[in-house]
Amino acid sequence: MLVAAADARNYAQRMGIVRSMVVQELGWDNDTDDEIRADVEDSIGSGMVDDETDRVVDVVLLWWRLGDGDLASDLTDVVAPLSDTGVVWVLTPRTGKPGHVDPSEIAEEANAAGLASIAVVNLGAWSGNRLVRPENSREQR
Structure with a gap:
């Protein structure tokens, strides 16, 4: 059992997601990574909320x-329920995978939506692009 825990991918930890955070998941489809989803839900101790929530969220996946x-348009929409210190993670297929989006394109679209791209992390077959409101970019690095 210890070996399994040591081998865990820690996707949520890499994204700064911890217990009791409210995480909203958008864009789910049959190609999303169930390991990432399960790790996030295990880490927060509950299920993720969807676009029908009226709660303030800490993280948007x-x-x-x-x-x-239109990514810029969708990013503009997802910041509405985001807390003042909230983070948006845009998860895209990694380079060479169908549907891949270059991080520079995500950064450009984020900027158009009033967000700043501050990090890109490897999440298995997906890349995570961390976006924040510009006034939060210094304190969240």
């Missing part, structure tokens, strides 16, 4: 693929 639409 936005699964995004090339061809999913």
Whole structure:
């Protein structure tokens, strides 16, 4: 059992997601990574909320693929329920995978939506792009 824990991918930890956070998941489809989803839910101690929530959220996980639409517009929409110190993670397929979106394109779209891209992390077959409101970028690095 200890070996399994040591081998755990710690996706949520890499994204700064901890117990009792409210995490909103958007863009789910049959290609999303169930290991990432399960790790996040295990870490927060509950299920993630969807776009129907009226709660203030700490983190938005936005699964995004090339061809999913207008990213800047969707990012503008996802900040509405976000707490003042909240973070948006745009999860995209890694380089070479169908639906891959270059991090520079995500940063450009984030900027158009009033967000700043401050980090990109490897999450298995997905890349996570951490976005924050510009006034929070210094304190969350």
